[in-house]
Amino acid sequence: MVILNEDRPVRLLARGKSISQAVNVAEILRNNFIKGANYSEVLIDSEELTNRDGSKSNVSSMEIEILPPKK
Amino acid sequence: MVILNEDRPVRLLARGKSISQAVNVAEILRNNFIKGANYSEVLIDSEELTNRDGSKSNVSSMEIEILPPKK
Incomplete structure (x- = not known):
């Protein structure tokens, strides 16, 4: 959250069963x-x-990149 | 597999905890x-x-589209 507020992109990494958790985190964020x-x-x-x-x-592994909102 | 062999794209849908399973399926495929x-x-x-x-x-839900190999 701090990083996105500073206008930088964030990458979430997850492997195996935690993939669904990473997707949840991304959606909540x-x-x-x-x-x-x-x-x-x-x-x-x-x-x-x-x-x-x-x-x-x-x-399996997954990488989700989230971009900060456009100003 | 049948669909991909017929040169058409496939979509995998999953919700909640089955997301990691869908990712596994996609990778194995x-x-x-x-x-x-x-x-x-x-x-x-x-x-x-x-x-x-x-x-x-x-x-959370996820949709993965897989394209058939290029010939």
Whole structure:
């Protein structure tokens, strides 16, 4: 919120199950706190993570960029 | 998959906690099944749902559009 108020864009990053949480955060920010803020880029990708037992798994990741409102 | 193989775009819709699942589906589709398919639009929005007890709550929703691979 501080960053958006200073007129700079913000990027939210999330992986796996927290993706829906990041989307919630973005929506609450946009609807309740910084009115007029808009999405610029929503990127979806996969990352390969190594588990504790050494096996590997693919996890989806998401990047949401929010732009400050236009003045 | 059938639709993408027929060269038409596909839209995935999800709400609330299933958003991360939709992202997983999109990634698996893109990486394992229809190689070369790409995202065109990823839209994030909120919807107001009425609960069973009549109260209302806001739920985030997401729309992912996947384009068939270019030939």
